[in-house]
Amino acid sequence: MNDLLRLAAFVAVAEELHFGRAAERLGRTQPSLSRAVGALERELGVPLLDRTTRSVALTPAGAAMLPDARTALEAAEAARRRAQRAGRLVVVSKPDGDLGLLPGILAALGEPADLLFATTGDEAARMLRDGRGDVALVPAPFDRTGLDVEQVHAEPRVAAQPCGREAATLAEVLARPAVAWPGVDERLDAYYRARDPGTLARLAEPPPVTAGPAAKDLAEALRWVELGQAVTFLPRSVAHRYPREGVVYREIEGLSGVRLHVAWPATSRSPRVAAFVRTATRPR
Numbered sequence: 074m075n076d077l078l079r080l081a082a083f084v085a086v087a088e089e090l091h092f093g094r095a096a097e098r099l100g101r102t103q104p105s106l107s108r109a110v111g112a113l114e115r116e117l118g119v120p121l122l123d124r125t126t127r128s129v130a131l132t133p134a135g136a137a138m139l140p141d142a143r144t145a146l147e148a149a150e151a152a153r154r155r156a157q158r159a160g161r162l163v164v165v166s167k168p169d170g171d172l173g174l175l176p177g178i179l180a181a182l183g184e185p186a187d188l189l190f191a192t193t194g195d196e197a198a199r200m201l202r203d204g205r206g207d208v209a210l211v212p213a214p215f216d217r218t219g220l221d222v223e224q225v226h227a228e229p230r231v232a233a234q235p236c237g238r239e240a241a242t243l244a245e246v247l248a249r250p251a252v253a254w255p256g257v258d259e260r261l262d263a264y265y266r267a268r269d270p271g272t273l274a275r276l277a278e279p280p281p282v283t284a285g286p287a288a289k290d291l292a293e294a295l296r297w298v299e300l301g302q303a304v305t306f307l308p309r310s311v312a313h314r315y316p317r318e319g320v321v322y323r324e325i326e327g328l329s330g331v332r333l334h335v336a337w338p339a340t341s342r343s344p345r346v347a348a349f350v351r352t353a354t355r356p357r
Contacts, residue, residue, distance in 0.1 A: 086110060174353070232325050267329070
């Protein structure tokens with residue numbers, strides 16, 4: 074436990090570069106943090122921080138250690154969360170990201186599971202790594218670091234367009250403003266707007282990007298489409314669940330599809346996780 078406390082002190086100071094802010098963040102005193110970091114440095118035999126009366130900076134050894142220290146703390150927190158759950162299976166999914174398969178998988182599994190919802194695939198992956206979840210159904214793309222992954226299902230995406238103003242080709246639909254999704258990284262933003270490499274590779278000269286309105290959820294995105302302000306791109310199964318009078322869903326040749334994966338921590342040895350993976354990947 075002392076080693077984890079020392080690592081936590083080092084990571085907090087390394088990220089804040091200020092003992093006062095780090096102490097406030099951890100709810101500890103500055104002297105206790107200084108002692109913890111000093112003990113860690115003595116144990117390692119190298120200085121991790123350069124301290125002056127006015128500043129704190131990482132040494133080369135501290136910079137090299139910081140990523141591994143974060144990983145060790147995350148692993149310890151994940152272990153704590155899993156131990157406290159007493160063996161209950163926690164499944165993570167996006168609310169509309171399971172392509173309609175999760176109910177059937179849970180029914181076939183034959184035992185109860187707790188559910189957590191994530192807003193993006195990357196958030197679902199973080200929930201697995203930090204111990205909040207045990208297994209996830211998540212569409213690509215997402216950060217696979219530390220996870221084992223198997224594909225479960227693939228299907229086309231469709232372009233949601235204003236009724237009566239539909240584009241018929243990939244170049245035409247990409248020339249329209251596309252709904253933006255604030256808060257996602259560049260890679261996910263490109264996929265959501267059909268500007269991902271799998272789609273753009275189908276065009277010799279993709280049309281310039283036209284900025285579209287931002288949406289916080291699917292209902293808002295489809296409202297923008299209804300009003301003729303933008304297009305957006307959805308898995309075909311999701312489009313079937315959201316018919317809208319002013320929206321036309323059309324498959325467009327060349328538009329990249331959606332690939333659903335089951336993902337779980339690479340270190341997992343849980344029989345419940347293994348059973349979920351077998352059930353999810355069973356031919357259907």
